[in-house]
Amino acid sequence: MAGKRGNQTVGECLAGIFNQKLIPRILDLAKIRMQTKVSELNEKQLQVLACKCKKIVLAICDTNGFENAQVCAGGVRTDEINPVTMESRFVKGLYLVGELLDADGICGGYNLQWAWATGYLAGQAAASKTI
Numbered sequence: 001m002a003g004k005r006g007n008q009t010v011g012e013c014l015a016g017i018f019n020q021k022l023i024p025r026i027l028d029l030a031k032i033r034m035q036t037k038v039s040e041l042n043e044k045q046l047q048v049l050a051c052k053c054k055k056i057v058l059a060i061c062d063t064n065g066f067e068n069a070q071v072c073a074g075g076v077r078t079d080e081i082n083p084v085t086m087e088s089r090f091v092k093g094l095y096l097v098g099e100l101l102d103a104d105g106i107c108g109g110y111n112l113q114w115a116w117a118t119g120y121l122a123g124q125a126a127a128s129k130t131i
């Protein structure tokens with residue numbers, strides 16, 4: 001890392017590897033300034049930095065609040081739904097998809113994928129019903 005990225009600041013060097021908000025905290029713990037060039041770090045500092053990167057332990061003390069929430073937990077239980085059609089097992093003609101169901105994933109596209117995939121199944125099934 002130090003050889004190829006010597007011209008970058010330590011902050012730039014860690015960008016993309018860690019979340020931007022985490023970098024100042026890691027550098028605080030390693031007692032290295034964000035603007036220090038990688039080539040200016042001595043062997044000891046590099047070792048301390050590598051150690052902090054690998055072993056950082058952070059206590060989560062709060063969440064970002066409801067206005068920043070990205071997905072809801074809870075909803076209709078998935079075993080109450082026909083997984084092929086997304087139709088309720090209890091109310092015929094009622095299709096439940098996406099956030100309405102008790103399924104939630106971590107950030108990374110899983111919730112959108114869930115919404116699209118279940119919506120597709122429900123749409124296909126509902127459209128194929130004869131009225």
Ligand SMILES: Cc1cc2nc3c(=O)[nH]c(=O)nc-3n(C[C@H](O)[C@H](O)[C@H](O)COP(=O)(O)OP(=O)(O)OC[C@H]3O[C@@H](n4cnc5c(N)ncnc54)[C@H](O)[C@@H]3O)c2cc1C
Pocket residue numbers: 068069070071097098099100107108109110111112113115
């Ligand atoms: C800020 C934010 C960021 C997110 N980022 C990601 C991400 O990066 N990756 C990921 O996978 N997921 C992400 N999600 C979650 C993802 O967007 C949702 O899980 C997904 O959109 C759920 O789709 P849905 O169709 O079930 O519900 P929604 O997208 O909430 O759609 C429900 C729709 O119903 C409408 N509606 C509500 N009530 C009524 C009514 N009475 N009559 C008519 N219409 C009504 C609403 O206006 C809305 O358009 C994010 C969510 C938020 C809020």
